Amino acid sequence: MMNHLIKNTVLALAGIVISTTPVLAETFVFTAIPDEDETKLVERFQGVADYLSEELNVDVRYIPVKSYAAAVSAFRNNQVQLAWFGGLSGVQARRLVPGSEAIAQGEEDAAFRTYFIAHKSTGLEPMDELNPDVKGETFTFGSKGSTSGRLMPEFYIRETFGAAPDEVFSRVGYSGNHTRTLRLVEAGTYGVGALNFQVWEKELEDGSINADDVQVIWKTPTYPDYQWTIRGDVDEKFGDGFKAKVREALLSLDDKALLESFPRTSFIPASNDDYEPIRKVAEQIGILD
């Protein structure tokens, strides 16, 4: 019996070693922050993977992750070489990976906004400036690592009220992503929420918002947000000029349906410097050291 057990164990251990040997060395892998419903993301980025694979003549694979930090870690650990980051996650990732570069952003990302939305039960009406009426309501951010769902709204809350969000609101939560924020405020789980304006506009256009229950009460000023960031060492791995080819492929993406799924009009060039304002805000709030 013991002999059996020992033999089986040795075989099992050998099995682990064999099965875990890397086999995907030449696949170009990318990921994206999980900022919306997973089904939508998988559909959208599978389309991007197919497109890039055709343009670049390499195997391209998209891997879905469960958190913003997981996307940053995978990028940092060189398990993915390209990522669709938010403003903040991009800044975090590029700090951790010297040589990495923001190569493209959506046309809308140069002037992005956060919408504050409120459930009808709060009685809040649209306002020009964020005003004290929102005090004491329940409030939800999106993900803890989100730019439009956490960083910028927190910045404006602190700037307006001179206090941390949990001092301004009676209860503060993190819904996880923008779609969740929308659904939670629509259902009245939270009185007020902050989300990515593009997600709101797209859901509104698709007719999947119950406008009787929830409305936009305040729009933040603009700031830079989402971008494609690539590791600096891709040329070594995939051949000279690979980075330039990826950038070119992204900038010339003109598949209407694919762009619409983001939703972005087109992709335009971006640089690391474009995201300096985000870095400063993050440091000010204490999210970045």
Next chain:
Amino acid sequence: MFSYPTVRASFLFLAIACVGLVFADIAITTVNPWRDLGRFFLGVVTPDFFSTEGLATAILRTVAFAFTGVTLGSVAGFLLALVYRWRVVRMFSAFIRAIHELFWALIFLQFFGFHPLTGVLAIAIPYAGIFAKVYSEILDEADQEPLRLLPPGTGVISAFLYARVPDVWDRIRTYTSYRLECGMRSSAILGFVGLPTIGFYLEASFSQGLYSEAGALLILFYVLIATIPWWVKPKLLPVYIIGAPFFLGEGLPIVWGNVTRFFTQDIVPAPIRNDESWAELGLWFSDLMFNEALPGLWNTVVLTQIALVFTGLLALLAFPLISSHFGGPVRRVSGHVFLVVVRSTPEYILAYILLQLWGPSMLPAVVALALHNGGIIGHLIGRQTSMIRLRSDASVGLNRYTFELIPRVYRSFLAFLFYRWEIIMRETAILGILGVATLGFYIDSAIQNIRFDRAMVLILITALLNIGIDALSRFIRGRLALKTMPTC
């Protein structure tokens, strides 16, 4: 009545929980909690088994991670059990089992990334600590007689294999296969942080409100667990153990430089890493303690104590459901189904569901912990009462419950409850990842902000709290002379 120490202890814990309730954040914040709950149950009764493509793969991966993790854990645990008399081994084992599987997974994710090793080690490491303890207890309780009868000069290994193993083999096997079921639950929830098990799809379906899809996943999971006795046969075990590692999926390759970086840079406190002064380190540490560790500790303890008492109440209410002393066969069968469902659903999944439905507060966590743990204890106590033979003229109904059964099972009920105290605390910390402000909330926030130095300190504190509660529980069980068998 108060002359019994068990009764005094019970009321003491009840009082602590009542005080805790004053401080706890208990609320239903959703406008329509029952409508959503209704939609959820509608989803469960109208499951959609064909919506998610990866369903079969997810089940396969869940089983594969469970088998590989539990196998590695039991082998390592057995080796540790052999040297368990060494204090350092006991401390090491207590430490590794004090850290929850999900925390281990979050740690390994930072440097192994989405490689199968992350999931395997996340199960194997804490399980090794648990196996070490339980195996060593089994070995200690073994009959010493055969050992004394061996001829002088028998080698250590022969003596061990021929005089000790045969006596304990059955108990080791029973316990290990029981742990396999626990491993299945652990494996499932690893999906919530991104590993390719059932939890991955469950999280996706739930967060999008696709309740029929979620219902299908849950039903498959219950069937998988409930049918374990049929598909896990001793003769098939070697096949499963050898086969499992091949079905973990390929994940993404490990980059070994990341491992070094994690241990030499990432987890070094920021002020030391940046060569700042000792004063800076002091500030860093006190900020972490006062703003995160202490509030997290407080909430974890408050929630644990409340959940512990509700677990006990629920177990006492639930055991008659399956006890042969009450009701007819129909009631007992439905009682069994209810208890199987609540005890097979990990607290994490229950809490996740309830948080979606009721909004964030401690309430979903309390209910989830009480349902799961109360289900486990209720099941065990119910089974125990069924073995009690009552006189034919014994009282019936409430009197039978209060005067015949409760006094007979109360000691073992308390033993189970105190045994699970430490388990409930470990889960309470983990539920923070879902948004309840326990230690897990701050650990998750630190990880989301890519501050692993802070995360590691907080995980360490969580582990110490767990070891403390484990010791206290053992002390109380010793004082009350309560004995129990291990549960998970």
